[in-house]
Amino acid sequence: MTQKEALAVIARIADDLRRGAPWPEVYKRYSEEFSYPQNPKNGDSTKIGLLGPLVVFPDPELGSGRIATVTASSDGSQIEVWKGKPLPIRLWRIARFDPAHLSTLLKASVGDVVSLPSELNHLYVLYQVEESSKGDPENHQH
Numbered sequence: 001m002t003q004k005e006a007l008a009v010i011a012r013i014a015d016d017l018r019r020g021a022p023w024p025e026v027y028k029r030y031s032e033e034f035s036y037p038q039n040p041k042n043g044d045s046t047k048i049g050l051l052g053p054l055v056v057f058p059d060p061e062l063g064s065g066r067i068a069t070v071t072a073s074s075d076g077s078q079i080e081v082w083k084g085k086p087l088p089i090r091l092w093r094i095a096r097f098d099p100a101h102l103s104t105l106l107k108a109s110v111g112d113v114v115s116l117p118s119e120l121n122h123l124y125v126l127y128q129v130e131e132s133s134k135g136d137p138e139n140h141q142h
Contacts, residue, residue, distance in 0.1 A: 006124055031048045056105055059091060067121070098119075104116060115127075
């Protein structure tokens with residue numbers, strides 16, 4: 001999808017979320033609307049990704065690597081691999097998180113819907129803040 005098309009879809013999704021529609025319903029609707037034609041190679045896939053719920057917090061290890069799409073030498077297929085310093089266990093769930101988004105998200109309030117471009121991952125990411133804590137992340141259990 002072109003950048004203009006992607007931004008229009010993100011705006012539609014954000015409007016639905018701001019009106020109070022639940023994430024699962026919104027994701028289902030848009031992933032079906034923007035699904036790829038089904039075939040044996042890609043199965044049932046969509047242009048609308050879902051990274052899942054994330055807990056983000058300032059951490060010096062954020063940004064020490066990234067997920068990259070590379071071509072497999074064996075058959076020429078596209079696969080995703082981790083590039084860079086391995087993440088510590090506490091950050092595995094946010095391997096796809098762009099650390100450039102951290103400061104914006106930490107300033108957001110509960111209920112905010114935030115759309116940010118990710119130069120690192122070459123995509124646009126839409127967040128909805130469900131919970132916020134100003135406490136010390138070092139004292140939280142993960």
